[in-house]
Amino acid sequence: MSFFKITLIRSGIGMTERQNGVLKSLGLRKRMKTVYHPVTPQTAGMIMKVKELLTVSEVDTPLTQKEIHEKRRPPKGFIVENPLRPEATAE
Amino acid sequence: MFGFLRPTQPLSGGLLWKIPWRMSSMQKYRHRQRLRRVDRLVECVDNALAKQGMTAAAVERWKMEMPTEAEMEPRDKYTLFDRNAKKYRKGVHKVPKWTRVSQRVNPPGY
Structure with missing residues (x-):
């Protein structure tokens, strides 16, 4: 099963009630928010309603909100060569 | 009469925004990018x-x-039909929210 990875890149401010409703039902509240929805005609119809505001790509597995957040985290800037407790860093 | 005392429309009347008659080449360029982005999105959705x-x-x-x-x-990319405009065409940048709406086809014959 594949998924649409949908990101809101243009704001919905000032767009029609209907388009803002579609954004809300897709779960897109602010710009640069990414959501995953299964590939269905229903989702496709919703995407088409607000196609000027989104970027869409097809992915095999959806990421959770936590995983998206972790991906966006900048590098820590240091590497721990000899961790005091190896089992703690392995997690 | 000169410099900042020049009685121009914005200075004497307050807020005045004007939309230029024609689009700049860079506006046209960005508009093309936006059109292509929508094309890519539709293609992606269709393929999926x-x-x-x-x-x-x-x-x-x-x-x-x-x-x-x-x-x-x-x-058709840069202008659209307008019954009140000279030669029935006006710049697509005069459409409200023109960077976020799709305006591609015009009435046949115009």
Whole structure:
């Protein structure tokens, strides 16, 4: 099963009630928010309603909100060569 | 009469915004990028559905009715029909929210 990875890149401010409703039902509240929805005609119809505001790509597995957040985290800037407790860093 | 005391319309009347008559080349460039982005999105959605053997009415209708950026004539890309405008055409940048709406086809004959 594949998924649409949908990101809101243009704001919905000032767009029609209907388009803002579609954004809300897709779960897109602010710009640069990414959501995953299964590939269905229903989702496709919703995407088409607000196609000027989104970027869409097809992915095999959806990421959770936590995983998206972790991906966006900048590098820590240091590497721990000899961790005091190896089992703690392995997690 | 000169410099900052010049009685121009914005200075004497307050807020005055004017939209230039024609689009700049950079505005046109960005507009083309936006058109292409929508084309890419529709293509992506269509491919994803086709892999599952499905279709969506909205996608099919868009593909049937709307030309892609490459198929569009410059005339349709940058201007649109307006019955009140001279020669029935005005710049697409005069449309409210023009960077976030799709305006691709015009009445036949105009």
